[in-house]
Amino acid sequence: NAGVTQTPKFQVLKTGQSMTLQCAQDMNHEYMSWYRQDPGMGLRLIHYSVGAGITDQGEVPNGYNVSRSTTEDFPLRLLSAAPSQTSVYFCASSRRQTQGQETQYFGPGTRLLVL
Amino acid sequence: QKEVEQDPGPLSVPEGAIVSLNCTYSNSAFQYFMWYRQYSRKGPELLMYTYSSGNKEDGRFTAQVDKSSKYISLFIRDSQPSDSATYLCAMGRLTQGAQKLVFGQGTRLTINP
Numbered sequence: 278n279a280g281v282t283q284t285p286k287f288q289v290l291k292t293g294q295s296m297t298l299q300c301a302q303d304m305n306h307e308y309m310s311w312y313r314q315d316p317g318m319g320l321r322l323i324h325y326s327v328g329a330g331i332t333d334q335g336e337v338p339n340g341y342n343v344s345r346s347t348t349e350d351f352p353l354r355l356l357s358a359a360p361s362q363t364s365v366y367f368c369a370s371s372r373r374q375t376q377g378q379e380t381q382y383f384g385p386g387t388r389l390l391v392l
Numbered sequence: 393q394k395e396v397e398q399d400p401g402p403l404s405v406p407e408g409a410i411v412s413l414n415c416t417y418s419n420s421a422f423q424y425f426m427w428y429r430q431y432s433r434k435g436p437e438l439l440m441y442t443y444s445s446g447n448k449e450d451g452r453f454t455a456q457v458d459k460s461s462k463y464i465s466l467f468i469r470d471s472q473p474s475d476s477a478t479y480l481c482a483m484g485r486l487t488q489g490a491q492k493l494v495f496g497q498g499t500r501l502t503i504n505p
Binding site (some may be wrong): 281307308310312317318319320321322325327328333335336367369371373374375378379380381383384385386 | 433436437441
């Protein structure tokens, strides 16, 4: 198993550009989520999905869109990049939580710089 | 006030020392308490998980939860240079099949040989 994969590893954008961060998992996990990690802030939840066709907002959803058309993929779209979106983005996945005991597996991250 | 507070450090100790990492939280709705380890330029990986007050031991690692004080700790015994990483506490609550995590800021730990 490749686990959770993310592409690209690093990206530089200009303010106003759009892009999609890719996330895929091969563990047949129902739950997938996106976090951003900023210095001094820990990881913050952006959006999450409990299955194909179902998404919901996390703590910091503004400026980001998601969709979940398949179990395997959960792309994160930046509609109009802003310098405040400079961050490291992590995708995570797990089995559907029934008692909260399922481990979330994180991808290697995408470093995004918005100029 | 942040829901989860963690001293960011950095913390530097000699090899073999006992390390204590701590987090406090304010939301009584948190049901699960976790410690993640994150090596430089890598994703976090789950180290310890617990859902009740008390201690949980796994090798050189002990996780402690005190729900009445809203305080969790991670102890590392016989610390090794390979333990050098950033340690993140995380609190979770279950919502319709989703485990929504709130992370602390992370503590950067260095074990000196």
